[in-house]
Amino acid sequence: MIGSSLVLSLAVFVAQVLGMATFVTFPALLPVFQHEWQLSNTEAGWVSGVFFAGFVVSTPILTTLTDRIDPKRIFLVGLVITGISSIGFGMFADGVWSATLWRILHGIGYGACYMPGMKALSDAVPEPSRDRSVSLFSATYTIGVSFSFFVSGPVASAFDWQAAYLLFSIGPLLGFILVAFTLPRAPKRAMSGSIFEVRPALRNRPMLSYMFAYFIHNSESSTIRAFIVSFLVLAIAVQPARSFGGDWNPLMIAALANLFGLPSIMLANELARFWDRKAVIAFIMISSAAVGLLMAVSIAWGLFWIVALVMLHGFLVPADVGSINAGLVGITDPARRGATMALHAVCGFTGAIVGPVLFGAILDSAGGQTEPAAWVAAFAGMFAMVLLGLLFLYWMARGAKS
Numbered sequence: 413m414i415g416s417s418l419v420l421s422l423a424v425f426v427a428q429v430l431g432m433a434t435f436v437t438f439p440a441l442l443p444v445f446q447h448e449w450q451l452s453n454t455e456a457g458w459v460s461g462v463f464f465a466g467f468v469v470s471t472p473i474l475t476t477l478t479d480r481i482d483p484k485r486i487f488l489v490g491l492v493i494t495g496i497s498s499i500g501f502g503m504f505a506d507g508v509w510s511a512t513l514w515r516i517l518h519g520i521g522y523g524a525c526y527m528p529g530m531k532a533l534s535d536a537v538p539e540p541s542r543d544r545s546v547s548l549f550s551a552t553y554t555i556g557v558s559f560s561f562f563v564s565g566p567v568a569s570a571f572d573w574q575a576a577y578l579l580f581s582i583g584p585l586l587g588f589i590l591v592a593f594t595l596p597r598a599p600k601r602a603m604s605g606s607i608f609e610v611r612p613a614l615r616n617r618p619m620l621s622y623m624f625a626y627f628i629h630n631s632e633s634s635t636i637r638a639f640i641v642s643f644l645v646l647a648i649a650v651q652p653a654r655s656f657g658g659d660w661n662p663l664m665i666a667a668l669a670n671l672f673g674l675p676s677i678m679l680a681n682e683l684a685r686f687w688d689r690k691a692v693i694a695f696i697m698i699s700s701a702a703v704g705l706l707m708a709v710s711i712a713w714g715l716f717w718i719v720a721l722v723m724l725h726g727f728l729v730p731a732d733v734g735s736i737n738a739g740l741v742g743i744t745d746p747a748r749r750g751a752t753m754a755l756h757a758v759c760g761f762t763g764a765i766v767g768p769v770l771f772g773a774i775l776d777s778a779g780g781q782t783e784p785a786a787w788v789a790a791f792a793g794m795f796a797m798v799l800l801g802l803l804f805l806y807w808m809a810r811g812a813k814s
Contacts, residue, residue: 466519
């Protein structure tokens with residue numbers, strides 16, 4: 413990935429991250445919203461996860477249309493919708509259902525940005541650079557989360573959460589300008605048959621295995637993003653008075669952990685180029701789930717160990733996404749890439765809806781967010797889900813070529 417491909421990849425990367433300025437403002441400020449709106453953990457998981465309902469609704473249509481319509485146009489429309497949703501949440505959200513409305517709209521905007529943006533970039537760069545470009549674009553998810561964590565807390569502390577949403581609506585506008593002036597138009601491609609034809613992908617076991625792997629990845633990623641700040645708040649609160657790290661900011665810890673996503677995604681993708689891609693993905697998944705469970709158990713060990721495990725978890729959770737996405741793109745017919753990526757996104761981000769709700773429900777049923785044992789139960793549930801998912805992937809992979 414050199415020369416113009418690198419410049420283009422970085423420009424699209426920055427635009428997407430800017431568009432994600434309010435991506436995790438709600439989870440980042442979750443303790444504030446739970447206090448102000450009196451939310452249960454299940455309701456908090458719902459509002460956090462329902463963002464992906466908008467994503468799942470919009471993605472099948474918008475990403476499939478990129479086989480006929482220039483994906484750059486859809487990407488630009490998505491950035492506009494994202495800005496509108498940020499303004500709307502800041503001005504009008506005042507409880508579960510109003511927040512649900514604006515989170516769904518935000519998800520629709522992200523649905524017009526993520527897979528169409530990846531499609532636009534994969535179309536614009538030459539084949540030798542495509543694998544790394546897709547992997548880099550996949551890292552916008554974790555870097556965008558870190559960016560949103562970093563900016564949400566200080567601005568909300570200096571003003572309030574409404575001001576944070578209104579101010580950060582500028583991010584998608586800046587991203588719009590960057591994409592408009594750097595991303596080239598896609599070449600027109602003749603295509604026969606129905607634009608929404610997905611049967612070839614559904615009959616392709618290697619493709620389905622990547623899609624289900626994306627479901628597992630997003631279930632874990634969305635869950636930890638939704639609840640990591642609340643977990644860190646409890647971890648700091650249970651430490652002895654004047655102990656090491658007692659005045660640390662949980663938002664900054666979460667943001668720093670997410671920054672490890674960029675090197676881990678790129679490193680894992682490079683490993684997958686030389687070793688068996690699916691073996692690398694499976695190893696990362698089981699390792700991240702195990703570290704998550706260990707993180708919950710470590711709450712009595714002292715803040716140094718907790719933070720160290722959070723950083724390791726931040727490195728492992730996103731590591732497989734670039735390999736998953738690049739693996740799928742690499743075996744997809746270019747003429748059907750939009751439709752296949754649409755189905756891929758639906759599978760993956762359905763997991764992003766399910767994960768936080770299940771995690772929050774386990775947390776509530778096991779004693780609530782102030783009970784350390786409840787966090788162990790919730791992370792154990794996540795670990796079990798990953799194990800079951802990997803068993804299913806193994807069954808799917810039998811007799812199928814990568």
